[in-house]
Amino acid sequence: MTEFNCWVTPVNKIVIEALSTEGSIEYEYFDCSTDVLSSLLYTLFQQNWQQVGVGHIVQGGVLELEFNAPPKICILYDGYLTVVTEGWHLHLCIEANLGGPHCKTPLELRQQRQVNRAAFYRRFNAEGIPRSWGIDLWNGANENLMTIFLPNPYVEGENLLPEGKPNLSKLAFYEELRNIYVLGNQPIPFAKNPLKHYYISVCTSTRCLPSRKWQSTFDALKSAVENAGLDIEVRTSGCLEVCQQGPVVFYSNDRTWYTRVQPNIAEIIVNEHLVKGHKVIEHCYPQNSV
Numbered sequence: 001m002t003e004f005n006c007w008v009t010p011v012n013k014i015v016i017e018a019l020s021t022e023g024s025i026e027y028e029y030f031d032c033s034t035d036v037l038s039s040l041l042y043t044l045f046q047q048n049w050q051q052v053g054v055g056h057i058v059q060g061g062v063l064e065l066e067f068n069a070p071p072k073i074c075i076l077y078d079g080y081l082t083v084v085t086e087g088w089h090l091h092l093c094i095e096a097n098l099g100g101p102h103c104k105t106p107l108e109l110r111q112q113r114q115v116n117r118a119a120f121y122r123r124f125n126a127e128g129i130p131r132s133w134g135i136d137l138w139n140g141a142n143e144n145l146m147t148i149f150l151p152n153p154y155v156e157g158e159n160l161l162p163e164g165k166p167n168l169s170k171l172a173f174y175e176e177l178r179n180i181y182v183l184g185n186q187p188i189p190f191a192k193n194p195l196k197h198y199y200i201s202v203c204t205s206t207r208c209l210p211s212r213k214w215q216s217t218f219d220a221l222k223s224a225v226e227n228a229g230l231d232i233e234v235r236t237s238g239c240l241e242v243c244q245q246g247p248v249v250f251y252s253n254d255r256t257w258y259t260r261v262q263p264n265i266a267e268i269i270v271n272e273h274l275v276k277g278h279k280v281i282e283h284c285y286p287q288n289s290v
């Protein structure tokens with residue numbers, strides 16, 4: 001694992017594209033490595049959810065979603081950032097998606113899925129005045145993955161402000177982020193990747209009937225982690241790609257999957273693996289992973 005670097009190296013690439021509807025869009029590209037993207041996206045979605053929107057723009061249609069409360073989940077699993085709100089959720093590939101315990105995702109598909117290009121943008125009208133601000137992300141196939149909408153000084157709620165009376169204080173957030181991630185003038189405000197806090201999770205998916213009895217396993221893990229004094233989050237998750245062998249448990253530190261984890265086994269996993277570093281081999285999945 002590479003050491004976390006809190007300083008972003010500027011890409012120093014600006015591209016201006018003319019728009020067919022007059023005006024133009026300016027892209028300022030920035031480093032889209034996992035640590036950089038993790039820090040930026042955590043800042044946006046977890047810490048500043050009330051200031052941003054997220055969506056997708058193509059000719060003929062715009063999807064735009066807003067946060068009404070902090071995300072219930074903001075987690076990185078097998079390369080995908082998952083953000084869950086009360087009414088919707090998103091998945092974004094910011095690291096190599098290996099394809100679960102069997103690493104079944106072909107290399108070409110891994111490269112296609114992952115964010116490969118990222119830029120802060122400003123849209124200008126025909127008079128050369130910027131009218132909207134945000135961040136665009138593209139995958140390895142050069143397809144636009146997602147647009148993140150940043151505060152707009154010309155808009156208040158659903159309404160446009162009167163001409164000549166923009167609320168320019170709204171640009172402070174854009175400038176702060178740009179100074180860190182585009183210009184490299186300020187450090188990333190984290191000492192480590194904020195999306196890689198170690199956790200152990202229990203599958204609650206209804207795909208596999210045994211995992212419906214996950215609650216006692218979750219309680220046993222949580223109790224054992226607390227008793228051991230570990231700084232590891234115990235959480236639930238959706239499908240962990242190991243069906244029909246539940247309860248299934250995943251440890252993010254070294255990407256270990258466990259199957260048939262009853263409460264007594266959960267306690268052993270914590271005390272042997274998480275504390276001492278010794279995997280509980282008879283419950284590992286797949287067996288050839290140890």
